[in-house]
Amino acid sequence: MAKTVEYGLGPFTYPRGWFMVAAAPEVTSVPSAVRFFGQDLVLYRGQSGRAYMVDAYCPHMGTHLAKNTTSYVIQDGRHVEGDSIRCPYHAWQFGPDGRCTEIPYSKAPIPAAARLRTWVLEERYGCLFTWHDPEGGAPDFDLPLIPEWDHPSYVHWSIDQLGTLPCHPQEIVDNMADVAHLGPTHGGPAEYFSNVIDGVVLRQFQGAQHRSLAPGFMLETNTFYTGPGVLLSYFNGAHAVMYIAHTPVDDGVVRAWHGLLVHSGKDVATDDDVAGARQQQAGSLAALAQDFEIWANKRACLAALAVPGDGAFSKLRQWYKQFYNPKAEAARFQAQANGTFGARGLPLTRA
Ligand code: FES
Ligand SMILES: [Fe+2]
CATH class of the missing domain: 2.102.10.10 (Rieske [2Fe-2S] iron-sulphur domain)
Structure with a gap:
């Protein structure tokens, strides 16, 4: 890789x-x-x-x-x-x-x-x-806060070990801008789509009728990286919160994990809600597996053969560079990447 x-x-x-x-x-x-x-x-x-x-x-x-x-x-x-x-x-x-x-x-x-x-x-x-931190510095941003984690109405995730993947993390992060794969790969063609980049946070908003996860209704997601390795995705408000983390093992090899925090639909989740939450997590994992199979087998994309309708990959990669450069230069990369970016032919928000 x-x-x-x-x-x-x-x-x-x-x-x-x-x-x-x-x-x-x-x-x-x-x-x-x-x-x-x-x-x-x-x-x-x-x-x-x-x-x-x-x-x-x-x-x-x-x-x-x-x-x-x-x-x-x-x-x-x-x-x-x-x-x-x-x-x-x-x-x-x-x-x-x-x-x-x-x-x-x-x-x-x-x-x-x-x-x-x-x-x-x-x-x-x-x-x-x-x-x-390659420069040995102290943390200069925080892990994301998940207020739902401490709320009794939620069933905590049980982490899925996804093992190591012979893939540079750039290819995984690219997914955030990849509007055009949502229909073909996942069966959920976005009806609206935007990326919002702000400092160390890269966000994606989209909504779709998802063939496996949301048949017959709109699945709207607010997905964000806080820094280069920790992703959360809020499904329809906070009905469920998907978690994906990936960490470099060696150069061009990552290890990954997945989980789903699930609202029980009650004030206080009980043991009876766990099986349903695990089932939902398995569904979320199956959707992620559709990406994984591609990442595990693709060659590196050093420069895409881009066409109108592809997402804002170049902005995303500009954002991602801040983490591979001295901290003193991070603000410059952020200034070049910050903003809201859509996809040709799609509204930025729900009509
Ligand atoms: S104590 Fe001797 S190698 Fe560790
Ligand atoms: Fe994907």
Whole structure:
């Protein structure tokens, strides 16, 4: 698959922003190996209940901190104690800030370099998110707020693991402007369509009679990326909220997840509403699978053979570049991309 440099996105291989790294229930006191942004990483949950993400390799001699079942450090249950993680090889222990707190066999002072890199990790909406910034800066925008998440009338999603896709995230983000695929791919030809770009947020408004998701009525969606990797889509107001997250694993490879937060139609959702919500989520996933099959098998689109009626891909790609360039230049990319963009032959809003 094509790499970031071939798309001409900017100097950074991986974008700045919030990215999902795991569904919350996956992260336990048994450390697990993950890979994102071209780096091997480890996730674990401390005894306080808080989750951590650290670089995978021990600064002592490079041992992988999670990929071990046979060392007595692991067999004796000393892998995670409190909120610290211990290396399986020589049992160095690292605290939640990544600093080495114990070298069991050495009386000498612990070297300052005995330190694991720790990553920002936020647990929200049943997911764990990290902030990735090639310049090492703190978050300069927030994860999206989902007020419905805390409302008792909703059934929470149960995250679908979509695995890795040999596809640059640009191809996935392109979908937001892709008005012309909605009919042929999804059976929901848009009756109106617009993209609204404002800073780090890219929005799509559209409405259609959708052959599988909304037979016989209008499905209107308000879909938006907050930064480059986290998408929410409000269906008909907030009847349901679809969630899609994708995170670079390597250059030209992404991992993705999906969920659907579903309004029960009652003031307070009960256990009986869960099966229906799962069924709706499966329907949403089936619609996403129509995109996935295309993304998984297409060649890179470095320059489309564009015709009138295609969406505002060039504006979208201009928006997306801000995350691959120094933070100091983000405002310039935003100024070039901000605005409302439609598609030839379609109204911007519902008639
Ligand atoms: S390699 Fe980790 S403690 Fe030696
Ligand atoms: Fe699509």
